[in-house]
Structure formats: structure tokens, C-alpha cells
Amino acid sequence: METLAAIVAAALGAVVGSFLNVCIHRLPRGASIVRPRSSCPACSDPIRWYDNIPILSWLWLQGRCRTCRGPIPIRYPLVEGATALLFLLLLWARGPTPIFLVQAALGAALIALIMIDARHMILPNAITLPGIALGLLTSPVRGAYDPLHPLGPLEALVDSLQGAAVGFALPYGINAAYRGWQAVRGVPREKREDGIGQGDFKLLAMIGAFEGLRLVLFCLFAGAVSGALFGVYLMARGGYGWKSKLPYGVFLGGAAILALFAGEPSIAWYLRLLEGGP
Numbered sequence: 001m002e003t004l005a006a007i008v009a010a011a012l013g014a015v016v017g018s019f020l021n022v023c024i025h026r027l028p029r030g031a032s033i034v035r036p037r038s039s040c041p042a043c044s045d046p047i048r049w050y051d052n053i054p055i056l057s058w059l060w061l062q063g064r065c066r067t068c069r070g071p072i073p074i075r076y077p078l079v080e081g082a083t084a085l086l087f088l089l090l091l092w093a094r095g096p097t098p099i100f101l102v103q104a105a106l107g108a109a110l111i112a113l114i115m116i117d118a119r120h121m122i123l124p125n126a127i128t129l130p131g132i133a134l135g136l137l138t139s140p141v142r143g144a145y146d147p148l149h150p151l152g153p154l155e156a157l158v159d160s161l162q163g164a165a166v167g168f169a170l171p172y173g174i175n176a177a178y179r180g181w182q183a184v185r186g187v188p189r190e191k192r193e194d195g196i197g198q199g200d201f202k203l204l205a206m207i208g209a210f211e212g213l214r215l216v217l218f219c220l221f222a223g224a225v226s227g228a229l230f231g232v233y234l235m236a237r238g239g240y241g242w243k244s245k246l247p248y249g250v251f252l253g254g255a256a257i258l259a260l261f262a263g264e265p266s267i268a269w270y271l272r273l274l275e276g277g278p
Helices: 002-029 056-060 075-094 098-120 125-137 139-145 153-184 198-237 248-274
Strands: none
Touching: 002 075, 002 098, 002 125, 056 075, 075 098, 075 248, 098 125, 098 139, 098 198, 098 248, 125 139, 125 153, 125 198, 139 153, 139 198, 153 198, 198 248
């Protein structure tokens, strides 16, 4: 039964990953994710159902379109494989419980947002806003089934509301302070820049709605540290300055996925450290 559950979880993840590829390609372009059917990015020939089997079809066709032999980017099977792996890890960590489904939905949304932000530096409202609503609606499931931080239904809802509010308010406040600093320096209103993209406000609100107050703070810290380290690495390589734009959503999304597995243990370790324990 465990083997069957693992196979089902991996297959479900691969299928969801295939749908995420559609979202990643179409949402930044403002296109429908329902119609038309998937087609070759090179020749626009509709993809046959047997050429659209996650991972396997790409391997069978050696990464090329059956019709025009144009290359199909490797990111397609990578997204499908990453989603399948994430679903497997969540099944291992949570078991076949309702929280597995909730966190799998969050993980899938985060993978899509990470890929879109990395390529286009945008975080579509079409994912983050419904994500906030879904995180709040499913908060009682998190409270009831999270073995590391169990909460009652009302307590879990309040925690999600606090997480969403803080997730939005903190980066909003930082950005407002940065724009205020530009105003003090005399920068004209039309030339003032955001220090943090507004899509990041909604991404963090979504993370807070799903993961609660404690973990959204963990994500803010881990995302800021990893983003800063990556920025320093790029500056050391040259061609990147302190005012260059960085897809911060990539690091926040990665931190949120990490938080699903290591967030609560990390917080518990830090609290013990403050109390003088090992």
C-alpha cells in the first residue's frame, strides 16, 4: 500500500507539473490556461495526447517536437519531475492525510510562481490571490493535521489571518519606507522605485495564509538571507550592482517550500537557543 501510494503521489505530481507548465507559459502572456490545447512552441502544431505524457514523452521524443523536430525546453520535464518529487516528499512527511493535499496545492503554486518570477520577474495575481483565499479556507485542516504545530479550528484560522496580514504588511512597510527615503532625497515622484515588488506582498500573504504567522516570519528571514547571498555572488562575478533587480519571489517561494519540512524544527531550535539550551 505504501508503494502504491508513492506511485500515485508521484504520478499526480507529474500531471500537476504538466499543468503548471501551461500556467508558466501562458499566464505571463495573459493567455487562457484552458484553451486552446497545448501546442509546440516552435511550429504551433497541437500536441497529441500520447506526446503529452509527463516526463516520458519528452524522453521518448528526445526533447523535440514530433512534427517539426524543434527543441522542447528541458524546463518542461524538470517542472514535472520537481512537482512529482515534492508530492512524494510531502507524502513521506505527512502521510495520506488532508494536509498532504493542502500542502501539495501550496507547493504546486509555489513552483509555478518561482518559475514565472525567474523568467519574467512577475508574480501573477491569478495565482497569489486565489492562493490567499485557499490558504485561509483550509487553515482548519492545517491546525488539525500538522503534527508539529497542532491548533484548534478557530485558532488556526486566526493564525492564518495573522500570517497573511503580517506577510503583506512587513514588505509593504519596508517598501513604503524606501519610497519615503527617496522622497526625502528629493527624487521626483514619477522616478521613485519600489524596493520590493508589489507581487511579493501578495506572495507572502499567500504563504502566511497557508503556513501561519511563525512560518511566514521564517520565510521572510530565509528568503532575505538567500536572496542577499545570491546578490553578493552576482556582484562578485561582475555586471550586477546593488540597485539591480532580483526576482525575490524565487527565494521567498523556495523558503516557503523549505518551511514545509524544516520550518517548525528550525523555529524550535532557535527558541531553545534563546533559552540557553542545545
